[in-house]
Amino acid sequence: MTNAAQAAPDERIKAVSPWRRALIRPELGGICGTILVFILFASIAGDSGMFRAEGIMNWTVVSAQFMIIAVGACLLMIAGEFDLSTGSMIGFSGTVMAILAVHIGWPLWAAIIFTFAFCVAIGALNGWLVIRTGLPSFIVTLAFLYILRGLTIWGSIRFTRQTIIGGVAEKAQGDWLAPVFGGKILTGLFQWMADAGWIATFTRGSRAGQPIIEGIPMLLVWALGLVIFGHWLLTRTKFGNWIFASGGDAQAARYVGVPVNRVKILMFMFSAFCATVFATCQVMEFGSAAADRGLLKEFEAIICVVIGGALLTGGYGSVIGAALGAIIFGVVQQGLFFANAESSLFRVFLGAILLVAVIMNTYIRRIITGER
Amino acid sequence: MKSMLRSVAVGAIMAVTAMAGAAHAENEQFVWISHGPDSDSWFNVIKNAINVTNEQMGVSTEYRNPPTGDLADMARIVQQASAAGVDGIIVTIADYNVLEGPIKDAVAKGIPVVTVNSGTVEESKQLGALLHVGQPEYEAGLGAGERAKEEGITSFLCVNHYITNPQSVERCRGFADGIGVELGNQMIDSGMDPSEVQNKVKAYLTANADTGAILTLGPNSAEPSIRAVKDMGLDGEIYFGTFDLSPEISAAIKDGTINFAIDQQPFLQGSVPIQVLTAFVRYGVAPSNSVFTGPGFVTKDNIDFVESLAGEFR
Numbered sequence: 018m019t020n021a022a023q024a025a026p027d028e029r030i031k032a033v034s035p036w037r038r039a040l041i042r043p044e045l046g047g048i049c050g051t052i053l054v055f056i057l058f059a060s061i062a063g064d065s066g067m068f069r070a071e072g073i074m075n076w077t078v079v080s081a082q083f084m085i086i087a088v089g090a091c092l093l094m095i096a097g098e099f100d101l102s103t104g105s106m107i108g109f110s111g112t113v114m115a116i117l118a119v120h121i122g123w124p125l126w127a128a129i130i131f132t133f134a135f136c137v138a139i140g141a142l143n144g145w146l147v148i149r150t151g152l153p154s155f156i157v158t159l160a161f162l163y164i165l166r167g168l169t170i171w172g173s174i175r176f177t178r179q180t181i182i183g184g185v186a187e188k189a190q191g192d193w194l195a196p197v198f199g200g201k202i203l204t205g206l207f208q209w210m211a212d213a214g215w216i217a218t219f220t221r222g223s224r225a226g227q228p229i230i231e232g233i234p235m236l237l238v239w240a241l242g243l244v245i246f247g248h249w250l251l252t253r254t255k256f257g258n259w260i261f262a263s264g265g266d267a268q269a270a271r272y273v274g275v276p277v278n279r280v281k282i283l284m285f286m287f288s289a290f291c292a293t294v295f296a297t298c299q300v301m302e303f304g305s306a307a308a309d310r311g312l313l314k315e316f317e318a319i320i321c322v323v324i325g326g327a328l329l330t331g332g333y334g335s336v337i338g339a340a341l342g343a344i345i346f347g348v349v350q351q352g353l354f355f356a357n358a359e360s361s362l363f364r365v366f367l368g369a370i371l372l373v374a375v376i377m378n379t380y381i382r383r384i385i386t387g388e389r
Numbered sequence: 390m391k392s393m394l395r396s397v398a399v400g401a402i403m404a405v406t407a408m409a410g411a412a413h414a415e416n417e418q419f420v421w422i423s424h425g426p427d428s429d430s431w432f433n434v435i436k437n438a439i440n441v442t443n444e445q446m447g448v449s450t451e452y453r454n455p456p457t458g459d460l461a462d463m464a465r466i467v468q469q470a471s472a473a474g475v476d477g478i479i480v481t482i483a484d485y486n487v488l489e490g491p492i493k494d495a496v497a498k499g500i501p502v503v504t505v506n507s508g509t510v511e512e513s514k515q516l517g518a519l520l521h522v523g524q525p526e527y528e529a530g531l532g533a534g535e536r537a538k539e540e541g542i543t544s545f546l547c548v549n550h551y552i553t554n555p556q557s558v559e560r561c562r563g564f565a566d567g568i569g570v571e572l573g574n575q576m577i578d579s580g581m582d583p584s585e586v587q588n589k590v591k592a593y594l595t596a597n598a599d600t601g602a603i604l605t606l607g608p609n610s611a612e613p614s615i616r617a618v619k620d621m622g623l624d625g626e627i628y629f630g631t632f633d634l635s636p637e638i639s640a641a642i643k644d645g646t647i648n649f650a651i652d653q654q655p656f657l658q659g660s661v662p663i664q665v666l667t668a669f670v671r672y673g674v675a676p677s678n679s680v681f682t683g684p685g686f687v688t689k690d691n692i693d694f695v696e697s698l699a700g701e702f703r
Contacts, residue, residue, distance in 0.1 A: 071472040079465055170552065170578060180553040181460075183486040219497045229498065299461055305486040309553035312457040354469045357418075357451065361427070364456070 041385050043326040043334060046378040047341030050324060050370070054345050058352040067355035070216040071229050080347025081240035082295060084340050086314060087321035088247040089291030091339035093284040094322055095251070097264030097331025098147060098154040100140075100285060103318055105165035106292035107311025110136045111299065112169045115182035115306035125185070126194035133293050139165070140289025144282030154285075162315070170308045186304030198239070198294075199301020201232030236298040240340075243291065247336035260284065264331025320367070321346050324374040326381070333382065345370065417476040417670055419450040419663060422466050424483035424507065424554065426458030428581055431607050431633055431655070437701055438659025446667045450479070458553070460487045467491035477501045477666035481523075482508025482516070483554055492516045501669050503662040506655075507556045510679045519675045522661045524653035524683030530560040530604075532684050533630050533651055534567015537602050540648075542568055542628050545602035546593055547576040550586060550610035557606055560632060564604050579610050586613035587620075594621060602628035608635035615641045634687060634703055639696040642689060652695070653683030656702050 066072045086103055093100050110132050117128035147154045173180050189195035211218045211228030219225050251257040262270035263280045270277050300306050324342035327334025353363050425432045439450050455462035460483050468491045470478050478495055482504050496502055496517040504513040504521045513521035547561035565572040579586040605611035611631040618624050624646040632651045641647040661680055669675045687695050695703050
């Protein structure tokens with residue numbers, strides 16, 4: 018950005034040491050929190066299997082799930098809007114996919130593609146309603162939280178007389194698109210690591226000799242891919258600046274020619290897209306869709322984003338921060354089980370982390386933006 | 390500011406280490422994984438049974454559940470228990486598809502598994518579990534339906550408060566088959582909120598005034614339904630059966646509002662799996678067949694004995 022060969026420093030610009038500039042960033046709170054959480058669980062659950070291959074995979078997968086919806090929620094919140102329908106969208110998209118594939122008899126790839134198109138269109142409808150009515154997105158998406166959940170339960174009972182729709186695993190056999198969401202990669206590497214004795218193997222039964230971790234699930238690849246894409250979009254493109262501007266001060270952004278409406282509607286669509294990715298990975302993994310999938314996930318996504326340093330009022334935040342928030346969430350949720358703690362205290366702990374994170378983030382943001 | 394943050398962090402670490410320290414023991418570690426959300430009171434008896442049995446057997450069994458009842462979260466808990474290398478896993482087969490992978494992985498790792506509560510003996514065998522401890526749902530519903538048929542019932546309302554679990558639908562289907570009618574629209578999704586359940590039942594009974602019987606699937610749907618029936622002056626008039634027991638259900642059996650409760654004896658579901666696993670881990674012995682804990686019918690005749698323990702051990 019700045020010209021390295023600049024002559025005399027401009028006296029209007031406050032001198033900030035490069036060390037401080039590197040340190041003071043939106044995701045600082047998330048970075049500190051992540052380090053703290055790892056130190057904490059290494060000390061209380063270090064020998065419980067939490068940091069062996071299988072344990073690592075366990076909390077990584079949970080974190081990756083949070084990460085997928087947190088990226089969508091993060092970009093939307095920076096654009097100044099909320100999406101409370103994320104959790105219902107997870108249940109809805111999975112059920113639509115399973116009904117089309119299992120009960121209507123579509124090939125699975127067609128069901129997946131149609132579901133993505135349909136759910137992203139619902140995201141667009143969410144955004145359009147917010148823009149047209151001028152209502153807070155909190156209200157509009159709250160309505161969709163109920164509408165989608167209700168449609169999900171009605172649809173699954175109407176078509177299948179059950180609320181869990183199985184049989185997707187059979188449909189996924191030989192499908193070209195299903196492995197993109199439910200497959201595992203680097204299986205050869207894990208087999209090699211198992212042969213070398215680095216990770217545990219099954220010792221008896223039909224799977225003896227196979228590594229306990231088969232490979233990296235595509236869920237993780239999607240999570241990392243979405244984080245990288247989100248971070249690049251936000252920090253390296255013109256569109257990223259538009260997102261910040263739309264959430265910071267929509268009116269001012271309009272005056273300088275930012276297409277605020279288009280940005281916001283696109284972000285609603287992206288949020289729906291992330292929820293559908295989450296649902297598709299889950300449906301492929303478990304071979305079934307269920308009407309109660311994704312309950313409360315919208316708030317979990319928002320918590321990840323807030324721990325990661327974003328502002329509820331929009332215009333400020335970081336995708337990397339949201340991803341770190343997702344890691345903190347996943348590690349705490351599964352780590353308390355490994356530590357043999359009373360699992361009902363999980364929420365107490367989470368609430369405390371949320372408070373501490375927000376206090377810390379506020380403090381950091383004041384230093385960055387210079388507000389008092 | 391900084392010092393405050395530091396003290397908060399230190400406090401949190403101390404709290405967690407204290408929690409972790411409290412649960413530390415030298416004996417066998419088992420986990421009892423349920424599908425019930427935090428809001429479901431039914432599993433209290435199971436928790437009490439677990440505590441009693443832990444003391445009797447000298448083991449430590451942790452009760453765990455997905456907070457919102459999301460079965461995908463439950464699958465993660467099974468994976469977590471298996472990764473932590475516990476000595477045994479007790480798990481409900483809330484949905485075979487979802488839990489198949491994680492449970493089979495645990496079995497393949499050499500962890501003994503006992504399935505409990507939801508699910509069937511066949512499913513339990515397919516998963517490679519030692520045995521199943523529970524009440525076959527469809528048969529329980531069928532038995533209740535046959536009882537209702539003897540009273541000349543031809544129509545009913547099934548109040549389903551956990552419709553997202555396919556086992557719940559089996560109960561209603563069994564009841565319909567027992568009476569010999571189609572289930573059709575006679576099952577309603579009542580949700581968990583007591584006042585909502587009550588009003589949905591009232592609305593249904595108002596719209597279908599000739600309904601002969603009510604079947605509720607547990608305390609969460611039974612207690613508001615009792616109130617709804619009493620408000621409409623139908624107590625003793627409408628044939629009323631329910632699954633499970635609670636203090637309020639016992640009282641309703643005594644005053645004639647409820648004709649029978651199907652008791653699946655959750656105490657045994659909490660206790661027997663722990664006894665089986667302990668014997669298996671210590672001496673390598675296990676029963677060769679599954680254990681049916683129900684259906685047992687609680688009626689006016691035997692309610693007095695049951696009532697003193699309702700909600701705690703019955």
